[in-house]
Amino acid sequence: MTRDTPVDGALAAVNGWLRDAEPELFPFDAALRAIQTTGKHFLPGSLSAVLDRARVVCPDGAAVLRAFLDCALDKKDGRYGYRSYLCLPLLEDLVRPPRPRIAVTELVGLLVADALRYELAADRDGPATLPEERPDAAVRHKRLRYGLRLLNGYAPAGTEDLDVDRLSHADGPDVPELEKALESLAPSVDPVVAQRIELSMQPVYVLHDEYLFLRVLQSYETVFTALVSGTREARDLLRRGHPEGAVAALTGAAEQLDRASLLFSLLATMSIGAFRRFREYTEGSSAIQSEQYKRFECLCGSPREDRRLSPAFDSVPSVAEQAAADPDSITLAYLSARESRACTPRQWAALDAALARLEHSHQHWKATHHSLAARMIGDAPGSGYTVGVPYLDDCLGNRLFWRLGEQYLPMSKEPGQP
Ligand code: HEM
Structure with a gap:
């Protein structure tokens, strides 16, 4: 039979x-x-x-x-x-604001915890992925270690008691203990959230590493949601004459981006060979289509015309439309506050430092993304139909607050800007 x-x-x-x-x-x-x-x-x-x-x-x-x-x-x-x-x-x-079911940090933690659970289960149960594509013990240990460090930063409910240092010591994590710790996370999760996370794993192919790829992308998308909320709040507070509140919101956004940077380290453990194979079937899907990322950018300041007319915004038509209908941004709110001398010198200093910090975090994000992309795809085109890494080379020169670069924010001066 x-x-x-x-x-x-x-x-x-x-x-x-x-x-x-x-x-x-x-x-x-x-x-x-x-x-x-x-x-x-x-x-x-x-x-x-x-x-x-x-x-x-x-x-x-x-x-x-x-x-x-x-x-x-x-x-x-x-x-x-x-x-x-x-x-x-x-x-x-x-x-999604205004009534999110869980916090951004919690969802990121749960997505990472799920990716770790998958790594552990692959060894135990040998799921249906092609076995020759599974990471070897050294890579797996590195993956678990980065994942644990991320969990430490995100702490979904239940991980408060995780002794990350002990579980992720240099010789590799204590797998049985780690399994126990991850198991203990599951029941604490809201069943609605648990179901959504489960249903959101729909790989295009059957290679082990695509699981990690998807969970990292989903985690970053979740972080981008926080960037959109934080920058929108900063703009509105600045408009309403609360520079201190704007500083706090900007600092929160920069912290979100910095804290997430370990996601790139985690993703860098992906096998280049496996990635290139499953990537044959991801053509047409690229984070250049991320609406949240471009919303965040527009909330900081309208992009230059050449970028607005490039694949960057051709790939997100609804964001381009929204930005045209409501071009207000932190940059415009800042310029009008300068014009009306709305802040004290101390407030300006704090605001400029917070803007520079976010600019710096974003530059750092782009540089890390660029080097990972170059390592993974070399000179192949992007799955979002750009020329690939040369497109990302150009993106490195962009600044969020470019209009403030010349007069107020040296950090935001773009290469070639007078
Ligand atoms: C193996 C890892 C990765 C590779 C090889 C890669 C490669 C690329 C390439 C080639 C582009 C240019 C657009 C195109 O696809 O044609 C791009 C854009 C982009 N990627 Fe990645 N990427 C990787 C991981 C990630 C991750 C984890 C994120 C987080 C969400 C991300 C976010 C973005 C964003 C936001 C853009 C648009 C940049 C812009 O238009 O300014 N990428 N990526």
Whole structure:
């Protein structure tokens, strides 16, 4: 007798579900297992057809089921891109102001904890990924160590008692203890959040390292949400005459970006060979399409015309439209405060230092991203249809607060600016 494959299991489960089509009873586990076993790029036609039928009967109110199916079927629909690859429709409202379900730092911690759990489970259970592509013990130890250090910085509920130094000592983490610690995180998580995190893992292929890639990108996207909130708050406080509040919001944003930089160290443990292989199927999805990143940039200051008319903003048409409709930014609020002499010399000094700190953090982020990208793709083009690393070379010269560079903020002076 032949054993049922995960795809057979999902076909039977979804076909069975279609009889009553109760959204709460949708067999998410079976569908997800099948997607993770084949990779979204290789979803068999029979499975995408049955998922599509589920989508047709899915009531409008069943937002999670609809988002899950839309993400799963993005390639079949010809809609595949960064948002659907990262399953952002399942994650982003968890941290959306004004009533986020959990804090940004907590979601990042949970995403990282999940990536670590996957690393541990790969050794224990040997999941369906191609085994020759799994990291060796040295890489895995490094990965767990960086992950633990990140968890230390983010502390999702339950990690307060994690003795990171002891668990991640130089000879490699104490795996059984670490497993126990990560296990103990699971029950403390809000079941809605846990389900969203689980459903948001829809790789395009079957290589082990794509799991890490997705979780790191999702973590950064979550951090970008905090940058948008922080910079919007700073602009509004400056407009309302509260420079101290603006300084605090700007400093908070810079801290978020700095704290996240270990995510790049974690991602740098990814195998270049594996990345280049699964990247064959991510074409059309690139973080150049990240709306939050470009929103953050526009809240700092309108980009120069050459950047506004470049692939940077062609890739995020809705942000370009919003920015044209509401061009207000920290830069404009700052210039009008200067014009009306709204702050004392001490307040200006604090504000300038906070702006320079955020500029510096962002420059550092771009430089780290650039060197990782160069190592991973060499001279290949980007998956977002740019020329690749030469595009990123140009981005290094951009500054968030470029309009303030000449007169007020030397840190923000762009190369070539008079
Ligand atoms: C293996 C790792 C990575 C590689 C090889 C890589 C490569 C690239 C490339 C080539 C571009 C240019 C656009 C294009 O795709 O054609 C780009 C843009 C970008 N990447 Fe990455 N990236 C990596 C990781 C990340 C991560 C983890 C993030 C965090 C979200 C990220 C955020 C961005 C952003 C925001 C842009 C747009 C920059 C701009 O338009 O100013 N990248 N990346």
